[in-house]
Amino acid sequence: MPNVGIVIVSHSAKIAEGAADMVRQMVGDAVPLAYTGGNASGGLGTDVAAIMAAIDRAWSSAGVAVLVDLGGAETNSEMAIELLGHGRRAGVVVCNAPVVEGAVMAATESSGGSPLDVVKRTAEELSAQ
Amino acid sequence: MKEQAMPNSALVASALLTNAVGLHARPSVKLTQLAKSFASHVELALHRDGPWVDAKSPVKIMRVKAPKGAMLYFRARGSDARAAIASLVALVDSRFDEDEHETGERAHG
Numbered sequence: 001m002p003n004v005g006i007v008i009v010s011h012s013a014k015i016a017e018g019a020a021d022m023v024r025q026m027v028g029d030a031v032p033l034a035y036t037g038g039n040a041s042g043g044l045g046t047d048v049a050a051i052m053a054a055i056d057r058a059w060s061s062a063g064v065a066v067l068v069d070l071g072g073a074e075t076n077s078e079m080a081i082e083l084l085g086h087g088r089r090a091g092v093v094v095c096n097a098p099v100v101e102g103a104v105m106a107a108t109e110s111s112g113g114s115p116l117d118v119v120k121r122t123a124e125e126l127s128a129q
Numbered sequence: 130m131k132e133q134a135m136p137n138s139a140l141v142a143s144a145l146l147t148n149a150v151g152l153h154a155r156p157s158v159k160l161t162q163l164a165k166s167f168a169s170h171v172e173l174a175l176h177r178d179g180p181w182v183d184a185k186s187p188v189k190i191m192r193v194k195a196p197k198g199a200m201l202y203f204r205a206r207g208s209d210a211r212a213a214i215a216s217l218v219a220l221v222d223s224r225f226d227e228d229e230h231e232t233g234e235r236a237h238g
Binding site: 025026027028104105108109111112113114122125126 | 154155158161162165166185186187188189
């Protein structure tokens, strides 16, 4: 069974890239990982097509956990998941967790071979003090 | 806590945390990844009598916030408990294979 994929979606391309760097350096290469940040014209924002492409890059038959920052990142990620279509939609979840810490925690959980629901729960455990 | 509920077969060992940054983000990730590689139930505590936390949970391990000089206790129960304990103690003893000079100077974690 492959590891759960992780997708990082931020309004800022730099934050998305930096968070992905942290995951790679702290967790390693055993987890499929992709990131996207910024809108289609390169400004702050998120882009549905770019999120779909990131989900494709991080695709895993074990599922994909998406970490988002603010409002639009979440709604656009949900739209991107919706547009994936019936077959793949069920394998992608948005985690209710801070984007940087959540990505590291989710990836750590994934690197141990945990299933998608456990990966999501671990990321969300950050908020449940 | 549930020490009493643990069968007598649970193994306990300890190791002194000597890396400069303590059990911060990066060492926590390494520790949980290693713990996850064993089938046994593995726990960590700062005291022999607990409280024990799941060593496979990166969030819980990071919340322990064990500083340099802390004694880490590992408790494992299961088919590969002995190997799990030995590996975790070795990881702590090796200072998590971190470059001490580099990581000690940086304010990360």
